[in-house]
Amino acid sequence: MRNIWAVASNTFREAVRDRVLYNLVFFALLMMGAAILVGQISMGIEESVIVSLGLTAISAIGILIAIFIGVGLVSKEMEKRTLYALLAKPVERWQFVLGKYGGLVMTLALNTAAMAVGLYLALWMVKHPLEKSDGYVLVAVYLILLKLALIVALAMLFSCFTTPFLAILFTGAIYIAGVFAEDLRTMRAVDIAPSTMKLLRGVSYVLPNFENFNVMATVAHGRGVPATLVWQDTFYAALYAAIVLAAAAMVFSRRNLK
Amino acid sequence: MPFGSIAAGERPCRECVDDASRLSNNSSMSIAAIEIENLSKEYPHGFLHLKKKRSLENLTMEVQPGEVFGLLGPNGAGKSTTIKLLMRLIFPTSGTARILGKSIEDVSMHQQVGYLPEQPYFYDYLTVAELLDYFARFHGWKAADRQERVERMLKKVGLETARKIQLRKYSKGMLQRAALAQAILHDPQVVVLDEPMSGLDPLGRREVRDIILELKKEGRTVLFSTHILSDAEMLCDRVGVIVGGRLRGVGAPGEMVGIQAHGMEILFELDGAGKTFALLGKATKTGERYRVQLPEAELYCALDQLKAAGARILSVAQLKPTLEEFFMNLVDADRAQASAIEVSGQ
Numbered sequence: 001m002r003n004i005w006a007v008a009s010n011t012f013r014e015a016v017r018d019r020v021l022y023n024l025v026f027f028a029l030l031m032m033g034a035a036i037l038v039g040q041i042s043m044g045i046e047e048s049v050i051v052s053l054g055l056t057a058i059s060a061i062g063i064l065i066a067i068f069i070g071v072g073l074v075s076k077e078m079e080k081r082t083l084y085a086l087l088a089k090p091v092e093r094w095q096f097v098l099g100k101y102g103g104l105v106m107t108l109a110l111n112t113a114a115m116a117v118g119l120y121l122a123l124w125m126v127k128h129p130l131e132k133s134d135g136y137v138l139v140a141v142y143l144i145l146l147k148l149a150l151i152v153a154l155a156m157l158f159s160c161f162t163t164p165f166l167a168i169l170f171t172g173a174i175y176i177a178g179v180f181a182e183d184l185r186t187m188r189a190v191d192i193a194p195s196t197m198k199l200l201r202g203v204s205y206v207l208p209n210f211e212n213f214n215v216m217a218t219v220a221h222g223r224g225v226p227a228t229l230v231w232q233d234t235f236y237a238a239l240y241a242a243i244v245l246a247a248a249a250m251v252f253s254r255r256n257l258k
Numbered sequence: 259m260p261f262g263s264i265a266a267g268e269r270p271c272r273e274c275v276d277d278a279s280r281l282s283n284n285s286s287m288s289i290a291a292i293e294i295e296n297l298s299k300e301y302p303h304g305f306l307h308l309k310k311k312r313s314l315e316n317l318t319m320e321v322q323p324g325e326v327f328g329l330l331g332p333n334g335a336g337k338s339t340t341i342k343l344l345m346r347l348i349f350p351t352s353g354t355a356r357i358l359g360k361s362i363e364d365v366s367m368h369q370q371v372g373y374l375p376e377q378p379y380f381y382d383y384l385t386v387a388e389l390l391d392y393f394a395r396f397h398g399w400k401a402a403d404r405q406e407r408v409e410r411m412l413k414k415v416g417l418e419t420a421r422k423i424q425l426r427k428y429s430k431g432m433l434q435r436a437a438l439a440q441a442i443l444h445d446p447q448v449v450v451l452d453e454p455m456s457g458l459d460p461l462g463r464r465e466v467r468d469i470i471l472e473l474k475k476e477g478r479t480v481l482f483s484t485h486i487l488s489d490a491e492m493l494c495d496r497v498g499v500i501v502g503g504r505l506r507g508v509g510a511p512g513e514m515v516g517i518q519a520h521g522m523e524i525l526f527e528l529d530g531a532g533k534t535f536a537l538l539g540k541a542t543k544t545g546e547r548y549r550v551q552l553p554e555a556e557l558y559c560a561l562d563q564l565k566a567a568g569a570r571i572l573s574v575a576q577l578k579p580t581l582e583e584f585f586m587n588l589v590d591a592d593r594a595q596a597s598a599i600e601v602s603g604q
Contacts, residue, residue: 006395010381017383081379085440088345088373089396092365256301256348 003095004102007086011073011103020069020107023061027115030057031122038126046126047134051220054119055140059216061115062108062148063175069107070155071167073100078257079164087257094249101156101245108148116141133222139230140219146237147213151175153244154208160251178210208240289359291448291479292321292344297353299339313339315503316353321481321496323447326474328494328511329483332589336503337483338376341452344481345373357448369397372446376453376483378437382426386417386436389425393440411439416465431462438469449473451482455489467493487585499585501592507584523551525572526564537563551577 015021034053038046074097077083087093119137124130154174158167177184184204187197212233215225299314314336321327329337342348344355346362360367380389387408394404412418415435420428425436434454441449454470455463463486470493473480484490490497491511498508526548528538537560541550548569552560557574564571 002398003396006392010392014381014383081375081377082381084345084347084375085373085378085380085393085437086396087347088368088371088375089393090365090368091396254349257342258348 004099007099008102015107035122035125066151070152071159075159075164136219143213153241157248178208181207181209290320291323300351325495326480328490328497331500372441372449374441374451415439521577526569
């Protein structure tokens with residue numbers, strides 16, 4: 001645990017010093033601009049527009065960070081050979097993988113929390129005082145964070161055995177496929193052979209179901225999110241990420257560093 | 259075959275290596291600091307990775323406790339491959355290795371091993387003090403202990419004044435010193451240095467040499483790779499020469515070249531001009547001095563001639579090839595063998 005924490009805290013420090021959190025400035029400007037604009041053009045739906053826009057921005061910025069920095073976590077260390085001296089210390093490779101993962105998830109958590117504060121400030125600008133139902137936004141933000149944690153795990157897995165470019169491509173493809181996993185499962189088409197349908201349905205169960213984590217529309221309309229869904233999503237994300245990270249650690253444990 | 263010599267193209271037998279170890283060390287009964295047995299590494303290559311390229315072939319050698327051992331070889335010979343295998347940065351195709359009696363697969367082995375990578379590069383957003391503190395955390399020391407060790411190391415490698423500068427602003431020499439500091443931060447019994455003098459100016463090389471000598475004085479075992487032969491001659495108790503992925507010789511630098519002593523050299527002056535004798539025809543003149551090289555069997559005959567001619571003999575010395583010549587002979591033999599195989603293959 002000590003080794004994992006050491007790697008994680010250094011990864012967090014790296015993200016902060018490499019100015020990853022600068023995206024918050026962009027987010028703050030977006031939210032302020034939106035709050036001013038929405039106040040002028042929308043009639044009675046300001047809250048809904050601000051929440052939708054804010055959650056979409058939190059999700060999109062988070063996905064970009066999760067994919068691009070997630071892929072770079074291991075590959076950059078191999079490319080720059082910073083890993084050589086580290087792995088010659090009494091540290092297991094799986095500890096390194098988990099530490100890097102933990103560090104980026106910590107960074108994303110801070111980033112997401114800061115953006116959530118920005119979203120609440122924008123909400124406060126268009127309507128105050130805030131209501132109890134506005135608290136649902138926090139649930140949506142939490143589910144976005146779970147989604148991001150899953151994307152980081154996938155990005156790390158791919159970066160353990162392929163080039164950064166391909167890892168970005170694969171992670172992006174899995175994300176897009178995962179968003180449509182539910183549609184794939186429920187799809188009915190007459191011109192597709194039953195065997196192909198079975199295969200597609202099987203694939204849909206293996207893909208991470210990212211739509212599970214999407215409660216933006218519900219929250220934007222001031223409706224609550226069932227507690228069961230939150231627990232199920234938490235368990236699903238933890239289990240899926242654990243499996244993906246175990247695979248990443250296995251691959252990386254046998255990887256030759258040239 | 260004499261000790262230390264392994265002819266090009268032949269594989270060193272275990273007995274040769276053991277003989278080498280015994281002859282150059284009195285502590286033959288103790289456990290070797292580093293034991294390598296039949297270590298091989300192949301890399302797949304080609305479009306479908308179906309072809310194999312062998313980087314290291316059945317390497318068997320030992321490094322005794324407290325000795326400075328130099329791994330010599332041209333670029334691409336397999337020196338770094340050997341070191342990376344020992345550090346588990348890459349995995350062997352076959353063979354085993356132990357450091358201080360522990361298998362290299364055992365990660366706890368690293369508690370007693372320090373490693374300096376070739377052309378080290380570290381997290382450039384950190385200062386050297388932060389870097390050392392980060393690495394120290396993997397040894398489980400408390401914050402106060404870590405700080406004390408970091409301070410001691412910074413002083414040892416002369417980076418106290420640069421402690422607050424980010425590594426991205428360091429020069430090559432400063433980075434090398436930071437790399438040395440992290441390698442010896444935990445007072446390891448075995449220190450493995452991959453090309454520690456590479457890219458350094460004469461001053462930097464001297465500093466690294468001094469640190470290696472200090473490590474030796476402290477009784478630590480040092481294994482380092484280099485292609486700078488003068489460094490190896492100056493620092494090493496023993497050297498191993500790797501060419502084309504194979505170990506071609508192990509022994510003390512002097513012994514390795516000594517077995518190939520090939521003749522004598524006489525340095526003399528002649529008082530009067532116009533004297534002629536047979537030996538003079540073979541001599542080369544530099545200033546007022548003459549130098550002549552001849553087989554050992556002809557030495558006394560030559561001395562008689564010089565005495566008769568009234569020459570003043572300044573020195574008589576045995577002609578030994580330098581480590582560089584020994585090394586180059588092996589490299590040339592390897593290249594000749596490789597091209598012969600290529601021709602026969604065609």
